Amino acid sequence: MIMKKIIWLVVLVVVIVAGAMLYRGGNVSTDNVADDTIKAADASPVSDAAAIKRGAYVAVAADCVACHNAPGSSEAFAGGYGLKTPFGVITSTNITPDRETGIGNWTERDFFRAVRHGKSPHGLLYPAMPYNAYVKLSDQDMHDLWAYMRTVKPVSKTNAPDQLGFPYNIRLMMAGWNMLFFDNSPFKSSEDQSADWNRGAYLVDGAGHCASCHTPKNGLGGDITSEYLQGYTLQGWFAPEIAGNPHVGLGNWSNQDIAGYLKTGSNTKAVASGPMAEAVENSTQHMTDADLAAIATYLKSVKGSNDAAPQPLAETDAQMSHGKQLYEVNCSACHNVQGQGLEGMVTAFAGNPAIQSHGHGSLIQTVLKGGRAAITDSNPTGAGMPSFAWKLSDADIADVLTYVRNSWGNAAGPINADEVKSSRQSLDVRQPMAVPN
Amino acid sequence: MDRRKALTSIAQLSALGVAASTNAAILNHKSQRPPGSPDSGLPAPISKGGYVYFSAGEAKEVGAIFDRLIPADELGMSASDAGCVVYTDRQLAGPFGKAASVYRLGPIKDGTPQQGPQMKQTPAKRYRVGLVGLDTYCRQQFGGKPFSALNEDQQVDILTKMEAGKLSFAGTDGQEFFALLLQNVQEGYLSDPIYGGNKDMVGWKMIGFPGARYDYRPYVMKKGQPLNLEPVSLFNGAS
Numbered sequence: 174m175i176m177k178k179i180i181w182l183v184v185l186v187v188v189i190v191a192g193a194m195l196y197r198g199g200n201v202s203t204d205n206v207a208d209d210t211i212k213a214a215d216a217s218p219v220s221d222a223a224a225i226k227r228g229a230y231v232a233v234a235a236d237c238v239a240c241h242n243a244p245g246s247s248e249a250f251a252g253g254y255g256l257k258t259p260f261g262v263i264t265s266t267n268i269t270p271d272r273e274t275g276i277g278n279w280t281e282r283d284f285f286r287a288v289r290h291g292k293s294p295h296g297l298l299y300p301a302m303p304y305n306a307y308v309k310l311s312d313q314d315m316h317d318l319w320a321y322m323r324t325v326k327p328v329s330k331t332n333a334p335d336q337l338g339f340p341y342n343i344r345l346m347m348a349g350w351n352m353l354f355f356d357n358s359p360f361k362s363s364e365d366q367s368a369d370w371n372r373g374a375y376l377v378d379g380a381g382h383c384a385s386c387h388t389p390k391n392g393l394g395g396d397i398t399s400e401y402l403q404g405y406t407l408q409g410w411f412a413p414e415i416a417g418n419p420h421v422g423l424g425n426w427s428n429q430d431i432a433g434y435l436k437t438g439s440n441t442k443a444v445a446s447g448p449m450a451e452a453v454e455n456s457t458q459h460m461t462d463a464d465l466a467a468i469a470t471y472l473k474s475v476k477g478s479n480d481a482a483p484q485p486l487a488e489t490d491a492q493m494s495h496g497k498q499l500y501e502v503n504c505s506a507c508h509n510v511q512g513q514g515l516e517g518m519v520t521a522f523a524g525n526p527a528i529q530s531h532g533h534g535s536l537i538q539t540v541l542k543g544g545r546a547a548i549t550d551s552n553p554t555g556a557g558m559p560s561f562a563w564k565l566s567d568a569d570i571a572d573v574l575t576y577v578r579n580s581w582g583n584a585a586g587p588i589n590a591d592e593v594k595s596s597r598q599s600l601d602v603r604q605p606m607a608v609p610n
Numbered sequence: 611m612d613r614r615k616a617l618t619s620i621a622q623l624s625a626l627g628v629a630a631s632t633n634a635a636i637l638n639h640k641s642q643r644p645p646g647s648p649d650s651g652l653p654a655p656i657s658k659g660g661y662v663y664f665s666a667g668e669a670k671e672v673g674a675i676f677d678r679l680i681p682a683d684e685l686g687m688s689a690s691d692a693g694c695v696v697y698t699d700r701q702l703a704g705p706f707g708k709a710a711s712v713y714r715l716g717p718i719k720d721g722t723p724q725q726g727p728q729m730k731q732t733p734a735k736r737y738r739v740g741l742v743g744l745d746t747y748c749r750q751q752f753g754g755k756p757f758s759a760l761n762e763d764q765q766v767d768i769l770t771k772m773e774a775g776k777l778s779f780a781g782t783d784g785q786e787f788f789a790l791l792l793q794n795v796q797e798g799y800l801s802d803p804i805y806g807g808n809k810d811m812v813g814w815k816m817i818g819f820p821g822a823r824y825d826y827r828p829y830v831m832k833k834g835q836p837l838n839l840e841p842v843s844l845f846n847g848a849s
Contacts, residue, residue: 502842506824563652564845608655608804608845 199348200357201292204285206312213270213284213323214277221320228321231314234380234464235307236456240265251275251328256301257408260394261337263301271327281319288315290357297347300355300394309360309379354395373471376464386412386448403478404530409600410447411532418477421530431469432462437517438547443527444520447535450547458549480531485584486575492587496576499569503561512581518546518556523581533574533588537596540570562602567593653844655804656696662703663734668741669695674758676795678765686812694798697807701794707734733790740787743779803843814841
């Protein structure tokens with residue numbers, strides 16, 4: 174009898190705690206500062222040019238257009254971009270103020286709730302929309318963003334359905350996800366840090382949503398907060414550590430290295446390509462120098478992973494000696510004799526943390542498919558790398574990458590030919606050319 | 611040119627300009643990425659299998675001529691062992707054999723030496739006709755034997771006379787045919803192995819050419835020193 178009472182008591186406590194967490198995860202009271210009467214497509218009662226301009230800047234910093242724009246489409250914010258998550262394809266939506274197909278019938282409060290809490294009038298959003306970062310956006314930035322979004326040209330474009338398998342297609346499940354992984358709290362500035370640092374933290378964790386790619390995720394796509402900004406593989410690309418580890422992170426980058434990279438797409442150590450090139454092109458290059466300096470200040474303060482540099486492989490290693498010959502023949506013309514690259518055009522290998530990271534996806538993918546450097550207003554060249562899939566075998570690619578990861582002071586684990594083989598399959602890249610002997 | 615014609619041609623030129631510019635594209639952040647390597651931009655290795663253009667008999671005679679021009683010796687294997695006959699066969703079956711890049715419509719006149727080759731026949735046709743001429747000549751002169759059955763001295767004598775312009779055949783200028791044979795055997799011996807010749811990069815090893823490398827900066831300063839660079843083909847798997 175007493176036992177039964179205890180069990181009931183435990184159940185009661187669990188239900189209350191879960192309810193409290195659910196409430197906390199779903200609590201949207203901070204959005205009540207927003208107006209709930211005027212809809213996006215209604216005639217604008219006030220047109221505050223300064224607010225619209227500030228809002229455009231918030232949209233750039235948050236890189237909304239990265240996802241809410243179909244590739245190659247000129248209809249900005251009309252959605253249609255398929256985000257390939259481990260759970261299926263989630264297609265971005267039309268966020269232009271079109272009444273039928275966009276957010277024209279949303280109020281400012283609807284907008285606040287969607288952006289900061291993942292709760293749209295149509296149901297819970299998937300965290301592919303980084304509301305877990307945007308929850309940090311200030312009321313002021315949100316008001317401005319709303320003012321700007323109302324000025325966007327309405328586009329009539331019906332949203333494509335997501336392609337998610339059971340059980341991920343149940344949107345209500347996100348309530349549970351929010352309970353477990355959504356830190357529903359606004360940005361809190363740190364009193365003992367500079368204004369510069371706080372601005373950087375606000376941009377990195379809020380609009381910039383850097384953690385969306387750069388922080389490792391658990392099996393349900395929640396951030397592993399103990400490994401904050403320490404690198405993660407998404408869509409076959411490894412977003413390297415941007416915390417303080419000197420070997421695989423930004424420990425050896427100066428503040429100017431970081432700010433310059435975000436402004437121009439490159440520095441003496443690395444050139445942005447792949448998804449980061451898009452982030453630089455759409456977002457960071459348009460941010461003010463002061464904001465980029467603030468981001469650098471903040472990132473330099475983030476404690477990095479403990480990954481120590483291993484011993485480099487010996488030059489006599491079979492992969493290394495084969496890789497050396499392949500490097501000289503295929504890579505050195507652009508990446509240079511000592512792996513130093515060409516500043517502003519071709520990424521350096523020597524001392525480049527991304528090259529020595531434990532995630533190899535970006536390296537293998539770039540050799541197989543080729544790549545292109547970020548194209549920015551300050552550096553519009555956009556040097557291209559050809560695909561080597563036709564020329565190099567799986568073993569060749571593994572060997573040359575192993576060589577690059579263990580030369581000129583670099584040190585990292587070898588890459589296996591099987592890994593290249595499976596990448597070649599999953600990326601649907603051609604096999605090497607067959608040449609009759 | 612009257613006014614109407616001038617206007618028409620300006621309009622045509624403008625139209626050409628527009629047509630050309632539709633193919634060009636401005637590279638910006640909206641450009642498709644990565645640029646990759648379109649298959650149309652890759653080298654085209656030869657097809658597998660037997661001869662495409664030559665008959666077996668023609669191939670045998672061409673092999674005999676080629677091996678007299680580049681015999682097996684201490685410097686390397688013979689031309690036919692290096693794949694030069696296969697190389698030439700594929701070239702004759704392709705655009706080279708069809709003289710695809712050469713103007714061949716009339717008027718047909720004898721050109722001056724400075725004007726280069728002035729032939730109506732395609733290279734493929736020149737081989738076909740030239741080999742018949744050579745074969746007929748050899749069989750008449752040497753008791754029904756083809757060129758390939760002659761001894762070394764007899765073969766050298768014939769080729770020397772052709773080269774000197776002292777021996778021609780019906781429909782074929784001997785000197786010009788010799789020049790074509792010599793050009794093709796050299797190409798086969800020294801071109802990239804993906805085109806069928808230069809087996810094991812024998813030609814490149816012979817002359818010390820390091821092959822299709824992108825970059826020689828580490829070696830630029832090593833004047834007069836042996837570099838001992840292993841040659842490389844356009845395609846790693848070729849040899």
